[in-house]
Structures are given as C-alpha cells and as structure tokens.
Amino acid sequence: MNIGQAAGASGVSAKRIRYYEQIGLIDSAARSESGYRVYDERDVHTLRFVSRARQLGFSIEEISDLLALWQDRHRSSAAVKKIALAHIEEMQKKIAELQSMVDTLNDLACHCEGDARPECPILEELSGGEERA
Template sequence: MNIGEAATRSGVSAKMIRYYESIGLITPPARTAAQYRVYADDDVHTLRFVRRSRDLGFSLEETRELLALWRDKSRASADVKNLAMAHVRELEEKAAELKAMADTLRHLATHCHGDHRPDCPILADFAASAPTQAKA
C-alpha cells in the first residue's frame, strides 16, 4: 500500500511517517520503481504502536525505547513497567502543575467583580508579583 493508505490505517499522517523514517524511528520501506514508498500490514502495526505511544504522552525518544523493547522478545517486563511508571509520574506531575495554575487563577478570578468597573484583582496580583526565584 502507498503512504496515504498507511496513514489512514494507522492514524499517523503521511508527513509524520516520512519524518519518523528520517529520524530512524521506523525502518525505510521498500520503494516502487517510481520511488513510491510501499508499506505492508506489519508497518501499519508499528505505526499504530507509535501513535498509541504518542497518544499516551511518550516523547519520540521514549517511543523509540518502547519500540526496541517491543521488538526484543526477551526483554524483562520489569523494564517496560519501569519506563511506564516513570512516565506516569511525569504525567501526574505535569497535571498537578496545570491544576495548581488553574486553581490560583480561579481563586484570583473569584475576587474579580467581572463587570464594567475597571479594578481587577487579577491584574493587581500580576503587577504586584515578586520575582519567582531571583535575587536570593
């Protein structure tokens, strides 16, 4: 199949498929005489794997490791689990950070009239803020 079909079937855009090939994440497929890339069902599987990994927030480098583990039939499941759990902690940390920002901002907004009057505690807070971490 051509790259377009592989893209549709895997959920990875043709653009990204070429990119993944260029950085060595996936192996270059065969080519027709006219240089068209030719993919097999197995390639689509790999692309779906990558897609799934990306959807779960793994970077391309992490995805590369996961692919290696996937292909290594003798890997220890502990290796995978460790990688996964480290990632879970990162995700949860980032989620908590975003939540903290939202909470702070929501709190500030609580005290803002939100009407035609100009005074606004949100901007007041911004203006009064001290440097986060400087001038120790």
C-alpha cells in the same frame, strides 16, 4: 501499499510517517521503482503501535525505547514498566503544576467582579499588589 493507504490504515498522517522515518523512529520504508514508499501490514502494525503510544503521551524518544523492547523477545517486562512509571510520574508532575496554576488563578478570578469597571484583583496580583507601573 503507498504511504497514503498506510496513513489511512494506521491513523498516522503521511507527513508524520515520513517524519518518523527521517528521525529514525521507524525503519526506512521499501521503495517502488518510481521511488514511492511501500508499506505492508507489519509496517502498519508498527505505526499503530506508535500512534497508540503517542495517544498515551509518550515522547518520540520513549516510544523509540518501547519499540525496541516490543521487538526484543528477550525483554523484561520490568524495563517496560519502568518507562511507563517514569512517564506517569512526569505527567502527574505536569498535572500538579497545572492544577496549582488553575487553583491560584481561579481564586483570583473568583474575586474579580467581571464588570465594566477597571478594578481587577487579577491584574493587581500580577502587578505585585501595587497598581499600574
């Protein structure tokens, strides 16, 4: 099957497939005589694996490690779990950051009248308490 079909079957765009190949995340595809990339079910399966991992927010580098483990029958589940837990922690840290920003900003927005007048606690806060420089 050509890249377009592999894309359709895996949910990974042709652009992305080429990119993944280029950076070495996935093996170089076989080629037809005319130079077209050729894929089989196994390739599509791998692409789906990558796609699902991306949906869970793993970075390409993490996915590279996960793929290696996936293909290693002597892997330990501990190694996989370690990557997963590290990723969870990263995401939770990011969530905490975002939540803190939301809380602060929400607080400010709540005290903003949101009318036609220029007085605005949001700008005052950003300004450092004093008004216009």
